[in-house]
Amino acid sequence: MTKNYHLTPGPSELYFTVPDHIQMALKNNVASISHRSQAFKDIYAHTEKEVRKLLSIPEDYFMVFTSSANEIWERLLQNCTSESSFHLVNGSFSKKFYDFSTQLGRNAQKVEAPFGEGFKTDEIEFPSDVEMICLTQNETSSGVQLPVEEIYKVRERNQEALIVLDAVSAVPYVDLDLTKIDSLYFSVQKGMGLPAGLGVWVFNQRCVDKCNQLMEAGQKVGTYHSIPALLKQAENNMTPETPNVLNIYLLGKVAEDMNRRGVDMIRGEMDYKSTMTYGLLDRHPNFKPIVDNKDHRSKTVIVTEVIGKEPSEVIDYLKKEGLIIGTGYGKYKANQVRIANFPTHSKEIYFKLNDLLESLK
Incomplete structure (x- = not known):
């Protein structure tokens, strides 16, 4: 399982x-x-x-x-x-x-x-x-x-x-x-x-x-x-x-x-994961990060609009592969998803996440 x-x-x-x-x-x-x-x-x-x-x-x-x-x-x-x-x-x-x-x-x-x-x-x-x-x-x-x-x-x-x-x-x-x-x-x-x-x-x-x-x-x-x-x-x-x-x-x-482990190392890994994921979302036709100003983009909670699909489709697609992401908050559940980037989320999990999102059609 x-x-x-x-x-x-x-x-x-x-x-x-x-x-x-x-x-x-x-x-x-x-x-x-x-x-x-x-x-x-x-x-x-x-x-x-x-x-x-x-x-x-x-x-x-x-x-x-x-x-x-x-x-x-x-x-x-x-x-x-x-x-x-x-x-x-x-x-x-x-x-x-x-x-x-x-x-x-x-x-x-x-x-x-x-x-x-x-x-x-x-x-x-x-x-x-x-x-x-x-x-x-x-x-x-x-x-x-x-x-x-x-x-x-x-x-x-x-x-x-x-x-x-x-x-x-x-x-x-x-x-x-x-x-x-x-x-x-x-x-x-x-x-x-x-x-x-x-x-x-x-x-x-x-x-x-x-x-x-x-x-x-x-x-x-x-x-x-x-x-x-x-x-x-x-x-x-x-x-x-x-x-x-x-x-x-x-x-x-x-x-x-x-x-x-070292807080500087933890912060560096979180920077790496967020940069990788925002880069994917910026170029993917089905996603658009809702924060345009890159200086204001959260490094720990990535929020993106879902385009051409229902957010539930993305959530269910990832869930089948063992990754549970969040819905948009409140009234934004209808068109957004949220992805946490916390210290416990390894780079390997984020590689898997990015590979799955990349292959989403």
């Missing part, structure tokens, strides 16, 4: 070492230990150390765990804003963050690019008094990336506002100087190749200070997952609630594997 490989944009194929780590976790009863035990504290500390190394997280930035990246949208708004946020929207997920802000009663403003287009941030007029600027490095729905140089420009022009970055489908590919932003967050079911159910939130002292300022003014900033509650427990390598212990363990093991 042919093994299916998931090139879906999340959840996606598990990182290739995960099955072995799950077996070892079961052998050592990791899923049964107390979240107040020394065993868990050791797991927490190991995971934090390896993720910090992988992403070059500065020592003076904090790192905590949540249930998802979606949760972090809400936590950022509750803990770090009282009135306003400004959003660069270029797809469905960046739009949802904006929607969260309006639902929480903030004066949320946005600049929105057409689907499949990115931003030149020096052309954007940012409000001078906005509390938080919300960026998405890689839009999973549209396959548009925001180059890191554009992120740095936002900081140069906005010294006072908190700058927060959605890196859900960018980690660990994106090579970013985190001192240029105030917060980065992601979930683990995409580039990290893990089961869904864990978010990672990185933030600096400016976010903590803003939260303290809001609390002193009488604002409610949440309960068990407020910044103060998270940090109080994180000081002792713990979480406020019973967390997803198994996934925290697996994240530490996979981050360690990636560090051993």
Whole structure:
């Protein structure tokens, strides 16, 4: 029986070492230990150390765990804003963050690019008094990336506002100087190749200070997952609630594997696979990548229009050969497909993918 490989944009194929780590976790009863035990504290500390190394997280930035990246949208708004946020929207997920802000009663403003287009941030007029600027490095729905140089420009022009970055489908590919932003967050079911159910939130002292300022003014900033509650427990390598212990363990093991392999090598292989695949799609009569500007094309989520065929035909054709790709997002299911390019997707799998697409008639 042919093994299916998931090139879906999340959840996606598990990182290739995960099955072995799950077996070892079961052998050592990791899923049964107390979240107040020394065993868990050791797991927490190991995971934090390896993720910090992988992403070059500065020592003076904090790192905590949540249930998802979606949760972090809400936590950022509750803990770090009282009135306003400004959003660069270029797809469905960046739009949802904006929607969260309006639902929480903030004066949320946005600049929105057409689907499949990115931003030149020096052309954007940012409000001078906005509390938080919300960026998405890689839009999973549209396959548009925001180059890191554009992120740095936002900081140069906005010294006072908190700058927060959605890196859900960018980690660990994106090579970013985190001192240029105030917060980065992601979930683990995409580039990290893990089961869904864990978010990672990185933030600096400016976010903590803003939260303290809001609390002193009488604002409610949440309960068990407020910044103060998270940090109080994180000081002792713990979480406020019973967390997803198994996934925290697996994240530490996979981050360690990636560090051993070398993040530069991982990024280089992802560049190679994306360049090869975009080249094929650009010249193939049945495909047209929806992002025309090559500087804005995602390296991790490749989105293409399907021409002369139904997307389901392409999906079924590849599925018969053991490759599972994603549909277009939302209303774009009718004419697009999405292909994930994460660290677990080997060059050999991508050679097979490209050969199959090349022969598609």
